[in-house]
Amino acid sequence: MDISILILLLCLLQASSLSSSETLDLLRGSSLSVEKPSDALVSANGEFSAGFFPVGDNAFCFSIWFTLSSARTVVWMANRDDPVDGKGSQLSLLKDGKLILTNSVGITIWATRTPVLTSFDASKLQLQLLNTGNLVLHSSDQSVVIWQSFDSPTDTLLPQQALTRVSSLISKKGEADYSSGYYKLYFDNDNVLRLLHQGITVSSLYWPAPWLDDLGKAGRSKYNTSRDGILNVTGYFQSSDHLAFQAADFGVLVPRRLTVDSDGNLRLYSLQETNEGRDWVVTWQALSITCQIHGICGPNSVCSYDHASGRKCSCLRGFKMEDPTDWSFGCMPEFNISCSHRNESSFVQLAYVEFYGSDIEAPSNRSLRSCEEQCLKYCDCKGFQFKFIADEGVNKCYPKFMLLNGRRTPNFEGDLYLRLPKAGLSHNNTPDNENSRLECSSEASKQVRKTYENKTVKLLLWFAIAVGGAEVTCVLLVLFFLFRTNRHSDPTEQGYLLTTRFRRFTFAEFRKATKGFSEVIGRGAGGTVYKGVLPDQRVCAIKRLNEANQGEAEFLAEVNIIGRLNHMNLIEIWGYCVEGKHRLLVYEYMEHGSLAENLTSNALDWEKRFEIAVGTAKGLAYLHEECLEWVLHCDVKPQNILLYSDHYQPKVADFGLSKLLNRSELDHSSFSKMRGTRGYMAPEWLYNLPITSKVDVYSYGIVLLEMVTGKSPTGMHSSNSGGAGEYTSVVKLVKEKINNNIASTSANESWIQAIIDPRMVGKYDSAKMELLVKVALQCVADDKDDRPTMNQVVEMLLRH
Incomplete structure (x- = not known):
């Protein structure tokens, strides 16, 4: 055989082996490394890839993405809220059949919840990316599926992927921020598929329209029990609540995806040929009027839309943006209204402006004056909505204790009357107000010109003097800064602040x-x-x-x-x-990481958990009552409890949200905005009550319940009164389990068995775990005065 032909054949074989290596499945005992970009699974049709996707500076998430679009489009992420770093992190298929994601220091960031397999069963396992975009861990003959990504979607539903009662779509935060955002598509407890805004301070449903008493008008039905929906390859979606829609290009076989976008809208996309290559085109969306989406502009702001400039947000008069980089935080007031002096405030009419929800009450057939008086009765009334209902022939008055979900629409048959201090009514700082230009009369202009001419000569004389003085000042400033720089250049003087x-x-x-x-x-x-x-x-x-x-x-x-x-x-x-x-x-540096990371592993037995509870309580008690300054942590959660030594001793960390106050201060409510993490926040934050050290006590109680039960306060739990997968707070869940267990079991059996973390079943001290739960339930009392102090918590834990 000619040598050139032989070389050509060898090259072709090598190329063939390389291309096939990209589609090889991940086998038992092997792994994919973040340091090797080529370590990726590719579907047989080439449409999907699975591997480490960059989400920030030295931050990666294990993801699945479309490979055919002009830009890689992520459709699933394993660790969207906990990225790993770019050195040493890997995805591994262990010999026991579990799929885990570890970071550079070997800490497990994510793992599949798979049953323990025998060595024979595990030896036949493989991880494969199918042509549908589904990442599947199954037996080599594909007869048994152990785990699949289709069961736990992130923000996207693919064709043939079912949305069920136990799954949901949660948006990402922004175009370049892949972490969990504020919008969620899920089946509610009334069996209806809904869009929910999970805001920083409040949550609200906005699709289908929440004011609809008859869901039949929206083409929905509550009368079903299956709670499922699916998109097929032709572009048709149908769910068990009778929702049905189809893509504008229905029937054409092209790649598709149904995504809850970061702006809160649910959109169906098709991959089509464009001038820039293959790109995504919207072929259906849930809401055509995007200002109907809740939370778009945040509190005290208004969403408006026109075809020329698109959607925009603006603060109400008398308010300013809380965070100039993020409208979701809304606007904050630049004024104060005294509760004891009602006559110090009045109302400004904002035409065609509507704020949905947050009504104090809704009295009917009130006059405008009567509605004003109604609002003035309440210290927390921010204004009122006033409209005439033509069908009923009556006026409607809606006093508001919060101004949320605001929008300006010309077809709205009503106005908002904003409550402002009388002293500030002459000022208008609304960003898009067209009447904010200054106008002068001709008589005033003449007076200004005359004054200017009389002062011109004086100004010229003063200018000459000022120039000379400025030169002298500049020289003195240069000498001063040179002296200051030299004085601080000594490292022995500038290096240390306290000790x-x-x-x-x-x-x-x-x-x-x-x-x-x-x-x-x-x-x-x-x-x-x-x-x-x-x-x-x-x-x-x-x-x-x-x-x-x-x-x-x-x-x-x-x-x-x-x-x-x-x-x-x-x-x-x-x-x-x-x-x-x-x-x-x-x-x-804390070598064992946070409590949150360890709660999902088997590293913490009951003894370690109890000692962590005691140590954390001691640290918080010191902050509240023993240190030089009175300190509130304001964000007590497992992520902020770090562990060290072989005994996993705890240290409370991250005081970035602390409020530092003097011991002698009586008013502990001077917080500019809510602080903390959803699920761990005390009711005081939500109801604008005075903030004391008891907010930390409440958060600590939630942490105790999470340590005992293994259940996150922000997760989906099954309750006795609700169906599987419905949201039930961990507090309510524990109380229900305790009450039902006490009522139905003998005195010889402990109720702790009904709530204990499955990782500790049969390996714990019942008395100690019951003590943690009893202390926790005292800590999470709704009334702050019913909660113990952290010193009292320490005493209760050490007394037994």
Whole structure:
């Protein structure tokens, strides 16, 4: 055979083997590495790939995406809220048949809930990406499915993938932010498929229209029990509540996806040829008027739309944006209205502006004056909606205690009357107000010109004097800054704030310690945490706070207080950095990570959990009652309880949301906005009640229940009164289980068996676990006065 032909054949064989290696399944005992971009599973038809997808700077999520579109479109993520770093992380199919995702330090970030398999069954397992986009862990002959991604969708439903009573679609936060967002598509407990806005402060349903008493008008029905829906390959969707729709290109066989977008709209997309290549085209959407979507513009703001500029948000008169980068936080008032002086406020009419919900009451057939008086009776009344109902021939008055879901539409037959202080009625700072231009009369213009001419000569004389003075001032300023720079150049003077252990670092030092901020070990609302090594070889955790407008003096004052806290159950801060907009803190490194990471593993037996409960209580008690300043943590949750040593001792961390107050302060309600994490927040936050240390007690109680039951307060749980998969708070769930168990079992059996974490079944001290639950239920009392202090919690736990 000719040598050239032989070489050609060898090349073809090699190319064939390489291309097939991309579609190889993941077999038992093997893994995919984040450091190898080629480590990806590809469906046989080439439409889908599964591998590590970059979601940020040195942050990756294991994902499935479309490979045929001009830009990779993610349709599923395993760890969307907990990305792994880009070195050492891997997805592994263990020999026992479990699929796990670990980060660079070996901590399990995500794992499949699969049954324990025999060695014979596990030996036949493989992970395969099917042509449908479904990632399936099954036997080699495909007869037995152990786990599949279709059962746990993120924000997208693919053709042939069913949406069921136990699954939901949750939007991502933004176009480039893949973490869980504020919008959810799910089957509600009335068997109807709905869109829900899960806001920062409140939640509300908005599709189908919540004001519809008769769902039949929206083509829906409550009378079903199956709760399922499916999209087929032709572009037709049908669900058990009688919802049905089809794509504009129905019948054409093209790739499709049904997605809850970050703006809260549910859209059906088709992959079509465009001028820029193959791209997604919207072929159906749930809401054509996007301002009907709740939470788009946040509280105290109005959503408006026109075909030229599209949708936009604007603050109400007298309000300003709370976060200039995020409209979901809405607007905050620039005024105060006294409750004791009703005559100090009045109302401004905003035509065609509607705010849905949050009514104090809805009295009928009231005059406009009577409606004003009704609103003035309530201190928390922010304004009222007033409209004439033509069908009923009556006026409707809707006083509002919150201004949410606002929109301006010309066809709205009513107005909003906004409550403002009388002293501020002459000022209008609404961003899109067309009447905010200044106008002067001709007589006033003449007076201004005359005054200007009389002062011109004087101004010229003063200008000459000012120029000379400015030159002298500049010279003095230069000398001052040179002196100041030299004075602070001595590292022995500028390095330390309080003690020799609490040092001020430069940003360059932190960049070097973290190798360019390359190894992420944690993320939160306050910032990102990186692993680093200080010049003295101490391993540390460096938290880079999100950029804020906080001044240097304010930051240093807060750090100064936190630096003085010293307790074995509080994380130790070693130093800080403040340069320009950079704000960083350096902590001791905790090798076992957070309580949240360990609750999903088998590392924590009942003894460790009890000691973690005691240690955490001691740390919080010190914050509340023993330290130099009275400190509220405001975000107690498993993610902020870090563990160290072989005994998994706890340390409370992350005081980024703390409110620092003097012991002598009587008013502890001076918080500018809600703080904390959904599921762990006390009722005081939701009802605008005074904030005290009891908010931390409540959060601590939720953490105790999560430690005992293994159930997250924000998860989907089955209750005795509801169906499987319905949302029930962990507090309600525990109380129901206890009451039902006490009523139905003998005195020899403990109710703790009904609620204990399955990981601890048969391996726990019943008395200790019952004590944790009893203490927890006291901590989560609705009335803050019924909750114990953290010192009392410590005493209760140590007394037994």
